[in-house]
Amino acid sequence: MRPPRGRAALAALAVVLAVAAGCLADARGWAFAQDNAKLKEMYRRPDTIPFPADNPYSDAKAKLGEMLFFDPRMSGDKNISCATCHTPSLAWSDPLKVSIGAGNQPMSKRSQTLLNLAWTELLMWDGRFPSLEDQVLGPLFKSDIMGNSKTGMVEEINAIPAYRGLFEQAFPGGAVSVEAVAKALATYERTIVSNKAPFDRWIENDENALDAAAKRGFALFNGKANCAACHNTWRFTDDGFHDIGLADQDPGRGKQVPDVPVLMHAFKTPTLRNVAQRPPYMHDGTIDGLEAVVRHYAQGFVTRPSLSPEMKKLDLTARDIQDLVAFMRSLTSDDDPVTIPVLPAKEAM
Ligand code: HEC
Ligand code: HEC
Incomplete structure (x- = not known):
């Protein structure tokens, strides 16, 4: 047999193996599990913080x-x-x-x-x-x-x-x-790093860490809702700049790079880590809550030449919207409160 190539080949191989093992495997289900495993790998947290050579950690x-x-x-x-x-x-x-x-x-x-x-x-x-x-x-x-x-x-x-x-x-x-x-x-x-969230425990294969709504939300996020086109990796950002069609006139990245038309009204993709803890949303704070954010992506954006080509009207059901919000909420880490340091007095102690 030739080495299998691509997802279809892997699914076909799965059928062969499943039949050989005498069990009733669903090839499509298996392929989805493989996709999910790949996705999970893409969103896994790193173990160490990078520091630059000209300012190493101490x-x-x-x-x-x-x-x-x-x-x-x-x-x-x-x-x-x-x-x-x-x-x-x-x-x-x-x-x-x-x-x-x-x-x-x-x-x-x-x-x-x-x-x-x-x-x-x-x-x-x-x-x-x-x-x-x-x-x-x-x-x-x-x-x-x-x-x-x-x-x-x-x-x-x-x-x-x-x-x-x-x-x-x-x-x-x-x-x-x-x-x-x-x-x-x-x-x-x-050193300001978000701690593990329920989502990370799920990535580490604790199936109970996310409820069904958040799991469906993750699938939508990477699928039909297309959020992962810009919010990807474990930080849920591509570190890029996009116009997502907010109605204000601020040129954003376009002011720094005026020669690139698509950067007009483009702003940095924010991380979605701990996003539920920090409303209101967007560079101008004009969207109050996460549900309203999803509605903006579904139907609410303005169309103009600089609008990102990834922005397309979405046909989301009320349940899809709730699921996407449930998924975003699963990115909140349960950190201990930060202890504010005792500041030194002006007079000699
Ligand atoms: C074309 C790239 C792109 C796509 C697709 C995209 N986003 Fe965004 N997202 C951005 C950018 C850029 C911003 C910041 C925009 C601004 O403030 O002008 C943003 C902001 C947000 C915010 C606000 C975060 C904050 O800190 O203010 C949330 C929440 C969010 N996006 C969730 C989603 C969800 C959910 C989807 C899918 C339905 C999605 N995004 C699809 C690029 C994208
Ligand atoms: C009065 C409010 C205010 C204070 C004080 C303030 N910031 Fe900010 N900070 C902001 C705002 C608003 C932005 C976004 C501004 C923009 O993009 O034009 C920002 C952006 C940043 C960013 C960019 C983050 C990113 O994702 O790109 C960093 C880093 C930052 N601040 C660090 C600091 C540090 C360090 C201090 C203290 C020395 C500080 N800020 C003091 C309001 C403040």
Whole structure:
């Protein structure tokens, strides 16, 4: 017999084997099981976090980065920290349509989750930053976000003796600097990883980890509803930029790459990990809940030249919609609450 090639050949082989074994195997059912096994492999979580060679992991850097992340003294008015808009209990986002920054100014977009960014390349809804180290400098020094100045930030940190010690441990021989702050914050951010969710236990073959609705939802997600065209891998994102037909006029990625028409109104595909914990949805926060998101994909999007070719009207039943939502809910990990670090006092201790 020739080596079997492709799914049909495998199914045919299955029939031969099943008949040979004298059992009543359903060839199509077997093929589906094989597909499911392949799909499951595609969505399996990695075991380790990647860190870049020019900013390798150390406990001292991660611990320092964690403190800086939660410290409002990093902002000009000493009242806003990264965690103000990236709150651990809201899946590292905030509950607003668009975030509110320094001087109570609304930003132009909704806060993004910080989950699983160690695996991402381009950051922000429009992909304008190439690394976490670069990104950090955006919020710290913009007048409508944290509103600090570089010298103001370094002076403030230097006035806190315990921080000077922690910088020395994290960057031996180096002074407190903007670059060191960026490296420490980026190292901490890479450790923000969503824990195992019911979906992952199912991937590891615990059949009872998902109910029937979520399993049907997973099949729809990869099949008729076509969600996996863009939300794929264990993080449920292709790290790409697409116009999914939200009605607003924001050019998105099109502002960074004006020569590529299909990137007009295109935004970064968000991860769907812990998505149930962080409504409202989309870069403009205009969709309130997961059911409404699915309805947007089924029938609700606007058609324009930049619309992704993957966006096609879907014929989903009420049960299909519920199943897709049940599946997305199975991506919520049951993490222990994040402990906010004790921040060092300004006076010598
Ligand atoms: C006032 C609210 C606010 C504060 C404070 C804030 N951010 Fe953000 N953050 C946002 C918003 C809104 C976006 C999306 C903005 C955009 O794409 O234009 C974002 C995006 C990001 C992203 C990109 C995520 C991705 O998937 O591409 C990272 C990383 C990030 N923030 C880290 C930080 C860090 C680190 C700090 C502290 C130094 C911080 N943020 C402070 C609101 C805030
Ligand atoms: C063409 C690629 C593409 C397809 C197909 C697609 N998505 Fe999306 N999805 C995106 C992009 C891009 C965004 C962000 C859009 C924005 O904010 O402008 C998004 C946003 C979302 C969000 C909001 C997440 C958040 O953090 O705000 C959810 C939930 C979601 N999609 C679920 C689905 C489901 C369910 C399907 C299938 C019915 C699907 N997506 C199909 C690309 C896609």
